[in-house]
Amino acid sequence: MSWPQQPVVYEINTAVWLTELSHQAGREITLGDVPASAWHAVTPAGVDAVWLMGVWERSLLGLAMANAQPGLRASFREALPDLRPEDVAGSPYCVHRYVVAEEFGGDEGLAKARAELAARGVRLILDYVPNHVAPDHPWVVEHPEFFVRKENGEIELGRDPYFPAWPDVVQLDAFSPALRAAATMTLSSIAARCDGIRCDMAMLVTNEVFARTWQKTPPEQDFWPEVISGLRAEHPETVLIAEAYWDMEWSLQQQGFNFCYDKRLYDRIIGSDGVRDHLRADPAYQARLLRFLENQDEPRIASELSPAAARAAAVVIATLPGATLWYEGQFEGRRVRPPVFLTRRPDEPLDHDLAAWYHRLLAIVSDHQVRLGEWRLLDAEGWPDNQSCRQLLAWTWTVADGPRHVVVVNLSDRPAQGLLPVELHRYTDLLDGMVYEQEDDLSPLYVALGPWGCHLFAAA
Known part of the structure; x- marks a missing residue:
């Protein structure tokens, strides 16, 4: 086998x-x-x-x-x-x-x-x-x-x-x-x-x-x-x-x-x-x-x-x-x-x-074959008055001409927000079934997670 x-x-x-x-x-x-x-x-x-x-x-x-x-x-x-x-x-x-x-x-x-x-x-x-x-x-x-x-x-x-x-x-x-x-x-x-x-x-x-x-x-x-x-x-x-x-x-x-x-x-x-x-x-x-x-x-x-x-x-x-x-x-x-x-x-x-x-x-x-394709670690960006993005772990799995998955985890006991260098228009969180849509799919992906929060996004 x-x-x-x-x-x-x-x-x-x-x-x-x-x-x-x-x-x-x-x-x-x-x-x-x-x-x-x-x-x-x-x-x-x-x-x-x-x-x-x-x-x-x-x-x-x-x-x-x-x-x-x-x-x-x-x-x-x-x-x-x-x-x-x-x-x-x-x-x-x-x-x-x-x-x-x-x-x-x-x-x-x-x-x-x-x-x-x-x-x-x-x-x-x-x-x-x-x-x-x-x-x-x-x-x-x-x-x-x-x-x-x-x-x-x-x-x-x-x-x-x-x-x-x-x-x-x-x-x-x-x-x-x-x-x-x-x-x-x-x-x-x-x-x-x-x-x-x-x-x-x-x-x-x-x-x-x-x-x-x-x-x-x-x-x-x-x-x-x-x-x-x-x-x-x-x-x-x-x-x-x-x-x-x-x-x-x-x-x-x-x-x-x-x-x-x-x-x-x-x-x-x-x-x-x-x-x-x-x-x-x-x-x-x-x-x-x-x-x-x-x-x-x-x-x-x-x-x-x-x-x-x-x-x-x-x-x-x-x-x-x-x-x-x-x-x-x-x-x-x-x-x-x-x-x-x-x-x-x-x-x-x-x-x-x-x-x-x-x-x-x-x-x-x-x-969903989440771990298929090329893996890439992401760095989230914050704002001068909010650097909670440093608490976020994020990465993508990408297949040429195929689905893309984005994983975001707040590995801390405090809320965290950040912008990810990912272009998505419509996507689903596989962990809770929520569907999200951005008006501009060229904008960075904004995420806000509570303590120990997680997203596992699949591009639509």
Whole structure:
């Protein structure tokens, strides 16, 4: 199944989702027998791919290590006050083997899930963790040469260069030729079971970062170009998504990734500062970023922004170039982000009106092909005594001899007015259905928006 240029991805915490489906059904539900209604719920109009986060076998040894950490245990109880021992399954990023966990239905169940998604025209994304594995991964015994070791011969714990080591994983040696060959095979085996792969903390195994972390001399070729070239020989259509931080996005794009996380945009939206300047980057670069307001590692957006601010931010994310990521529970306004170690989350009141709004937003962007054509950032102009235009974000999507869309968002808690360098005569706001008409279609477009207000104009 071919991919759209700017895919819309819906992330699911697999363990939590199947736990809730099982509770609703009164029996164990696996990926192989998810009811059609549940698949329908996670593939609303406009969604191109589902990321089943955390399907692989988790480590029992890693689980024991996690349970021994008081700080982790405290975070579990903070998210789930009535925590039970069976609610803790270990980290999905402490991978024992790249085999689908039996409690999720095994590889056979995953194959059925992929077929169900494909029947709906939706692609499947899975995880790959290049930097580390569980301490009881078969490689620890079978391939000791794959790991970074201390002077005394012990395997190092996995880590990045800025934080203490993770106590439940062991560090792979990204400079080892043997490990790179094995990584290529692992990545190819994952690609055979899905349509796209999200690579966890992808920058950690680049020559630049790995050499700095472990004070090792890098080989001539970087990790990802070598591994990805091997993958492409067998699976040329697999889309690769890099979880990327530390301004490594452009570098990872050049090394072969289709899309890279845009964490900077997330931070600037949450901080209400620097969003416009961020969007001045090369549109070709931006088209290969993945924009998001939530994922399994970030706080729920409903706990970070007011309802109106969160909706304005969602309009921004939904209408920019690049891929977009939406996290299950975001649409319903959930506020608690359960740690990935857990298989259950607390009951929360669900905002069905908000969910309907999100569904409509994604459907509008998809049905009207809002993100088709050439994207251009606009600068609004104000007046000497009114510079509220600086609060406005605006851009156009234009197709030669085709429809034009204009997006305007007041990403602030104050009213804003401005003039946009856009020539429109008759246009409709797709968000509320209002029709507007200017007497002179050569005049700049005047907009006035209240706090967190949005327009999504379509030229008539």
